[in-house]
Amino acid sequence: MKSTSALPPLALLVSGCSGAQSVLNAEGHAAIELKALILGIIFVCAVVWLLVTIALVLALVRRRDRNDGAISERKAAAVVSGAVGATVLVITGLTIASFYTTRALSEAPGPELTIDVTAQQWWWRFTYGGSNSADAFATANELHIPVGKVVRLRLRSSDVIHSFWVPSLAGKQDLIPGRENTLTLRAERPGVYRGQCAEFCGLQHSHMALFVIAEAQADYERWAERQRGPVAEPTEAEAVAGKAAFMAKQCAACHTIRGTRASGTTGPDLTHIASRRTIAAGLLENTRGSLAAWIADPQTLKPGTHMPLVPLTSDELRQLAVYMEGLE
Amino acid sequence: MTEDRKQSPLMDDRLDDAELERHLLQSWQTPGGIWKALATVDHKTIARRYIVTAFVFLILGGLLAVAMRIQLAQPEARILDPDRYNQIFTMHGSTMMFLFAVPVMEAMAIYLVPLMVGTRNIAFPRLNAFSYWIILAGGLLLWISFALDAAPDVGWFAYVPLSGPEYGSGKRADIWAQMITFTELSALAVAVEIVVTVFKQRAPGMSLDRIPLLVWSMLVMAFIVIMAMPAIMFASSTLILDRLVETQFYNPAAGGDALLWQHVFWFFGHPEVYIIFLPAAGMVSTIVATFSRRAIFGYLPLVMAFIATGILAFGLWVHHMFVVGLPRLGESFFTASSMAIAVPAGIQVFCWLATLWLGRPVFATPLLFVIGFIVTFVIGGLTGVMVASVPFDTQVHDTYFVVAHFHYVLVGGAVFPLLGAIYYWFPKMTGRMMSERLGRWAFGLIFLGFNLTFFPMHILGLLGMPRRVYTYQPDLPWGGLNLFISLSALLLVSGFLVFFIDVLRAWRSGLPAGPNPWKAATLEWATSSPPPAYNFRRIPVVDACDPLWMHPEELAVTAGLRVDRRELIVSSVVEALPEARESSPRDSIWPFWAAIATSIMLIGSIFTPWAVVWGAIPVAVTLIGWFWPKGTAEDAS
Amino acid sequence: MKERAALDVSKLPLHGMGAASPAWWGTCGFMLIEGSAFALAIAIYFYLFSIAPNWPIDAPVPDLSPGSVLTLLLLASIVPNILVSRWAKARALAKVRIGLIVMSLLEAAPLAPRIFEFPAMHVSWDENAYGSIVWTLLGLHTAHVITDLIDTLVLTCLMFTRYGDNTRRYGDVEDNCLYWNFVIVAWLPLYVCIYWVPRL
Amino acid sequence: MMPGKVLNSNVAQPLVTILFFLLLVGLAALIGLARQPRQYRTDPPVAAALNQLRLMPGGIGGAPPEIYFALDRPYETSAYDLSQGKRLYSWFGCASCHGDGRGGAGPSLLDGWWLYGPSVVAIAASIRDGRPRGMPAFGSRMTTDQIWQLAGYVKTIGAYSASLAAPSRNDDKHTRPAENRAPAAILFNEAPPVPPRSDQGPSP
Structure with missing residues (x-):
């Protein structure tokens, strides 16, 4: 009933813009190290499991002689001690391996770029260039980084505990209220990497995705330049009407569009929303249709989200979507 | 005392067997009637209730799991809304951990420990009755709140600040915290009973090196409960204080700390796993020995491994917190200690393998479950080694890999042995045999269904699927595996269905078992099945680890106990030399009233802190009623 | 299975005392549980201490006098407590009765300075984490004092009834004395924590 | 003696437990009718x-x-x-x-x-x-x-x-x-x- 209205935009879901979100698809410095360690440990453990299972099967089906009592008891004691010794060796080896990986990961050189990450229910705010410098800008749910550069993320939460996890680039790190954590990334290859909140954070924990876009330094600079720049002024009549609706309706109270009256900080910064691949923290592909669907009824698409259902006429809705689409 | 001597009470050495049984029954049996049923303190009756209750919660928790699997079978499914889903996974975890796994292991201890150490009732039987009513009240609190749409929705470890005053609106988190208080209260009571029963009520001659391994494992489990549960009681109380009267334990703005919760919770939460696993290890040791037809290989190393596990269990809670940003050096220490616990686990597995190797295995259903246990538990243990590694854990923490890992440990490591134990001790508890044919079916379906359900979750985790998501998007490569898992879960459910059908069938019309159907070695098989209210006609005297194998024809017993009152033998801790003829309390309704008074106080305190004050008065009154002497023969000295 | 009488236990006492009594072990078990709880509370005190920029948080150090008076009162009750325990072991009914009355008073006495201890913290439980933990420590210990006081009062009444002169009751008195000693011993680290650690 | 035999403890205990459960689940269902789900979307x-x-x-x-x-x-x-x-x-x-x-x-x-x-x-x-x-x-x-x-x-x-x-x-x-x-x-x-x-x- 309610959900049928949600299906068309859902069916339009992203095809090209979701990078794989997989530990095994390692494209970052840390993730590559981790993948090697993970596969190594899994291999060792698989061998151990195989040996134990073989021993179990043999113990169950072996042919039994009449009187092998006392001798085999002693032999068994020797074998068991040997196996315990082997266990000690294996886990010592794994401990050392894991220790060296930890050390290798924490020996990264100083950061060439620092980005502030603030998590809130249920989206990500990325602030570039410090919070009060003139050319600082904020974006949401989409993190652009230059390939091959060491990027340091300052992780903070403004409500509950979240966890920043982009498996193709690095292991996860929690964002904890009252504390600041850091995570260092270095993408080795350009690409789009999907990530997701990994610590249960309430109703819409499932829909708190982000994309990391690693691109060549020049592309990154171009992107940052445009983000820093002013908002695109609407020219089309529909878009102009959309802007008016945006300012007149409740939208402006929570969202910022730099260069306009809209300066709310509760929701994501929309100055360059059209440059993003998805909306609503990775929920929908960023198209006019899904923008309209999202604005029309966020609570059906993402029940419990803090974006309220604002009653709009269909004209207003279309105009708003057109306006949003023009905010490149 | 002199008075009693003059009256020369009825002693068991002057009676023939039939006469003795009649008198013992008169002293020990609870007469029929609902009212009397509420007052009984027989450990077997209470344990049976505990077990039935725990399995009811297993079924309820399992149904929740099925609901989650239906929701996750396809991407963006809208069968459950996120609020309901969050309540369901919280209920599933809390029910399985606090209302099924821990209570059922304690229940097995309550049933088996007194029988295996050769005594007539558990120590503090009234406390035992109390503990049952308390856990029942806690379970009902949780499930009634679920029916009221007010079930906790913060996960079974209820991290603050999500569960704290600002973000956990309503009474949901308070209900979770108070449910914890109920279950811990009952667990602590049972732990004390087990410790004292094992220390002081062993049959004469059952020195420490002759204690059955199951009893050892239960003893270590009881000590872990005693050391670990205060942590969770403290955690849940401070949470409710934060929410109700504004203390600031978890508020960073006022000097508190969100991570403090995680430290305190996991200081309990990790040992909790061993509270569940160690009894299972004891069951495995027992079943392996019985069906290998030989004494367990490596009794001493096994005991040492149990104790080492119990101690190490307290040194690795931080491995649940590897991604919260603690200093790396400290994390490396916890990697080492977490890995180290693989050594005692390895010792146990190798000793069981050696026992099977040296013995002549009989492939009865209990042994099948043990074989399934070894295969799956080793996987769970090895993935445990994996997540103990800090760098490994940063990738799989809070993903389906971890979900797979702990289901392998808890279902593979504890539920498989438990099901084996039910098949093994069912004849003792009911006097009837379960079906071998259905047992094989149940084992086959559960083993296959379990592995098909949970093994793919490892892969899902590596493919990046976080846990506790109510849905996922269709473009993510998780759909196929999730559908496969949901279908496999049906197989697992059908296996449990066969098991429960077998239980019901056997309870009604199973073949009579006789006292010792498996030709086992420990004392519980020396009495009839089911055991009479007094457990043993005469208390056995023990001179070996496997008394019934050493002396298959006759049982050495004591003589000289009174039969006109409930009397048993208290013996010394190490050598089990008899020290006194102690009386065991009669049935009493007071524990029931005390449990009701305590429940009113605890539930009231969800709503107002003053409930602790006015609620304490009826609790004190019922406790005085409980302990006030009634002038029965049991009070004589 | 045939039974063979191997051991005659008819000469054993009908109730063990001290370590031969399950009740004694039960008391020890509960002391272990509560000891763990106290140890944990102290650990949390130091945890909060370690993350706070200054300690106590936004409050002067607590006044020494009520806590010290309470400590002295508790320590003073050790001697009569041990005496009562000995009399109970010797089954001296009259002495135990008097001793229990005295102990009831001595156990109620610390509640008076305890009332003044809470304001002496100069911080309310809801002001900050420091206030929360010291109030919790005091509250936890007060709960133990009150529990043991009620136990002592009930035992005192019991000793004046016809059930009084009974090995079990004497055992109960001994266990109660043991528990009161635990309440005293548990207080000492709390006292150091609450009153002296902030002064370091 | 007959009722005592029928309700001997072996049968009575599980019965009591199950009765207890049914009673309370029924109670829960009754109260459950009055439950108030959270509303996220106002039409x-x-x-x-x-x-x-x-x-x-x-x-x-x-x-x-x-x-x-x-x-x-x-x-x-x-x-x-x-x-x-x-x-x-x-x-x-x-x-x-x-x-x-x-x-x-x-x-x-x-x-x-x-x-x-x-x-x-x-x-x-x-x-x-x-x-x-x-x-x-x-x-x-x-x-x-x-x-x-x-x-x-x-x-x-x-x-x-x-x-x-x-x-x-x-x-x-x-x-x-x-x-x-x-x-x-x-x-x-x-x-x-x-x-x-x-x-x-x-x-x-």
Whole structure:
């Protein structure tokens, strides 16, 4: 009933813009190290499991002689001690391996770029260039980084505990209220990497995705330049009407569009929303249709989200979507 | 005392067997009637209730799991809304951990420990009755709140600040915290009973090196409960204080700390796993020995491994917190200690393998479950080694890999042995045999269904699927595996269905078992099945680890106990030399009233802190009623 | 299975005392549980201490006098407590009765300075984490004092009834004395924590 | 002897347990009929109906629309809506004038004096349409649903007695007891109120 209205935009879901979100698809410095360690440990453990299972099967089906009592008891004691010794060796080896990986990961050189990450229910705010410098800008749910550069993320939460996890680039790190954590990334290859909140954070924990876009330094600079720049002024009549609706309706109270009256900080910064691949923290592909669907009824698409259902006429809705689409 | 001597009470050495049984029954049996049923303190009756209750919660928790699997079978499914889903996974975890796994292991201890150490009732039987009513009240609190749409929705470890005053609106988190208080209260009571029963009520001659391994494992489990549960009681109380009267334990703005919760919770939460696993290890040791037809290989190393596990269990809670940003050096220490616990686990597995190797295995259903246990538990243990590694854990923490890992440990490591134990001790508890044919079916379906359900979750985790998501998007490569898992879960459910059908069938019309159907070695098989209210006609005297194998024809017993009152033998801790003829309390309704008074106080305190004050008065009154002497023969000295 | 009488236990006492009594072990078990709880509370005190920029948080150090008076009162009750325990072991009914009355008073006495201890913290439980933990420590210990006081009062009444002169009751008195000693011993680290650690 | 035999302990115990369960699950189902699920989405027609505030002349006091009662007064009784209201209190900058509730540039919300009457509908109207002497109108900035949530919250913090459904303290530093613990009654005489007019609601 309610959900049928949600299906068309859902069916339009992203095809090209979701990078794989997989530990095994390692494209970052840390993730590559981790993948090697993970596969190594899994291999060792698989061998151990195989040996134990073989021993179990043999113990169950072996042919039994009449009187092998006392001798085999002693032999068994020797074998068991040997196996315990082997266990000690294996886990010592794994401990050392894991220790060296930890050390290798924490020996990264100083950061060439620092980005502030603030998590809130249920989206990500990325602030570039410090919070009060003139050319600082904020974006949401989409993190652009230059390939091959060491990027340091300052992780903070403004409500509950979240966890920043982009498996193709690095292991996860929690964002904890009252504390600041850091995570260092270095993408080795350009690409789009999907990530997701990994610590249960309430109703819409499932829909708190982000994309990391690693691109060549020049592309990154171009992107940052445009983000820093002013908002695109609407020219089309529909878009102009959309802007008016945006300012007149409740939208402006929570969202910022730099260069306009809209300066709310509760929701994501929309100055360059059209440059993003998805909306609503990775929920929908960023198209006019899904923008309209999202604005029309966020609570059906993402029940419990803090974006309220604002009653709009269909004209207003279309105009708003057109306006949003023009905010490149 | 002199008075009693003059009256020369009825002693068991002057009676023939039939006469003795009649008198013992008169002293020990609870007469029929609902009212009397509420007052009984027989450990077997209470344990049976505990077990039935725990399995009811297993079924309820399992149904929740099925609901989650239906929701996750396809991407963006809208069968459950996120609020309901969050309540369901919280209920599933809390029910399985606090209302099924821990209570059922304690229940097995309550049933088996007194029988295996050769005594007539558990120590503090009234406390035992109390503990049952308390856990029942806690379970009902949780499930009634679920029916009221007010079930906790913060996960079974209820991290603050999500569960704290600002973000956990309503009474949901308070209900979770108070449910914890109920279950811990009952667990602590049972732990004390087990410790004292094992220390002081062993049959004469059952020195420490002759204690059955199951009893050892239960003893270590009881000590872990005693050391670990205060942590969770403290955690849940401070949470409710934060929410109700504004203390600031978890508020960073006022000097508190969100991570403090995680430290305190996991200081309990990790040992909790061993509270569940160690009894299972004891069951495995027992079943392996019985069906290998030989004494367990490596009794001493096994005991040492149990104790080492119990101690190490307290040194690795931080491995649940590897991604919260603690200093790396400290994390490396916890990697080492977490890995180290693989050594005692390895010792146990190798000793069981050696026992099977040296013995002549009989492939009865209990042994099948043990074989399934070894295969799956080793996987769970090895993935445990994996997540103990800090760098490994940063990738799989809070993903389906971890979900797979702990289901392998808890279902593979504890539920498989438990099901084996039910098949093994069912004849003792009911006097009837379960079906071998259905047992094989149940084992086959559960083993296959379990592995098909949970093994793919490892892969899902590596493919990046976080846990506790109510849905996922269709473009993510998780759909196929999730559908496969949901279908496999049906197989697992059908296996449990066969098991429960077998239980019901056997309870009604199973073949009579006789006292010792498996030709086992420990004392519980020396009495009839089911055991009479007094457990043993005469208390056995023990001179070996496997008394019934050493002396298959006759049982050495004591003589000289009174039969006109409930009397048993208290013996010394190490050598089990008899020290006194102690009386065991009669049935009493007071524990029931005390449990009701305590429940009113605890539930009231969800709503107002003053409930602790006015609620304490009826609790004190019922406790005085409980302990006030009634002038029965049991009070004589 | 045939039974063979191997051991005659008819000469054993009908109730063990001290370590031969399950009740004694039960008391020890509960002391272990509560000891763990106290140890944990102290650990949390130091945890909060370690993350706070200054300690106590936004409050002067607590006044020494009520806590010290309470400590002295508790320590003073050790001697009569041990005496009562000995009399109970010797089954001296009259002495135990008097001793229990005295102990009831001595156990109620610390509640008076305890009332003044809470304001002496100069911080309310809801002001900050420091206030929360010291109030919790005091509250936890007060709960133990009150529990043991009620136990002592009930035992005192019991000793004046016809059930009084009974090995079990004497055992109960001994266990109660043991528990009161635990309440005293548990207080000492709390006292150091609450009153002296902030002064370091 | 017969009933005793029928109800011998072996059969009676599981029976008692199962009976107990059935009884209590039945009880739960009964109470369950009265349960109140959380609502995240207000249907636009419902929101429009909720927006029909019937106020007395002068905007003082009034009656909520019929639908408010049909919905069972959710904004005053649902803990979820109340805590959402609390969130909105900080998100929409109420604190810049009303402080933590004790007032500042704007009047105190905790002293028991309601300039326009203590009914939730008057509070909602104040938020939606604004009031003379500085209270801005939020009708264009908040949705009807949000206005009601905020109004419910504001009514709770200034209530005369604590209610079971109430949000509790914030994790930021706070200066007064949380809403769930103490109603504002302890602050009723704290600040001298603006001199009351008889038509501006009852005094405490």
